[in-house]
Amino acid sequence: MAHAGKSGRLVVAAFIATTLAQEAADAAKVQWRKVADQLRPTAPKLTTFMDTAEEDMLAYMSFPPQHRTKLHSTNPLERVNGGIKRRTEVVGIFPNEDAITRLAGASLLEQNDEWAVQRARYMTLESVSQLSDDQLVTLPPMAA
Known part of the structure; x- marks a missing residue:
């Protein structure tokens, strides 16, 4: 697999995509391990990386399912940073x-x-407030 080129990368990407598509965190972890074990004989460097990155790659699974699709993108953060950059460039010094x-x-x-x-x-x-373990966290009143 290490020298399989583009087709090999596509296979690995498909394997990992099946992991990230899992509904439950436990199922995703099992799938991640299964993919790593299947690739271990042919791609040892990749599987070492997968072993190290598993916790980081599957961290989004601790969020509610309705949030997961939005967590794949950094577009909102990039947009905010771009707005700050535009404003600071106008001022200059x-x-x-x-x-x-x-x-x-x-x-x-x-x-x-x-x-x-x-x-x-x-x-x-409302959906973000469910993520807090702190019972003192309350939502501000909603605008009408």
């Missing part, structure tokens, strides 16, 4: 560190407000 913090903070607050009132939210506050 800042007088001090506090000025940068204020500008970035204002940009983040604006983005938070947009996400709070958005019709099709990236993740709803």
Whole structure:
């Protein structure tokens, strides 16, 4: 498999995709181990990497199923970072560190407000609040 080229990479990608498509965390872990064990004789470097990366690769499985598809993308984060970058480039030189913090903070607050009132939210506050073990965590009142 190490010298199988593009077709070998596609096979490995398909194997890993079956793991990431599992509904339950336990099933994904079992599938991950099965894929690693199947590849071990032909791709030892890859399987060593898989052994090391298993926990990180399957971390998203601790989230509710409705969140998992959204966790595959960093697009929302990249968009926020792009907005901050655009605003800082307009200013150019800042007088001090506090000025940068204020500008970035204002940009983040604006983005938070947009996400709070958005019709099709990236993740709803209600579904995210279920992830907390802290009983003191409460949601702010919803805007009408």
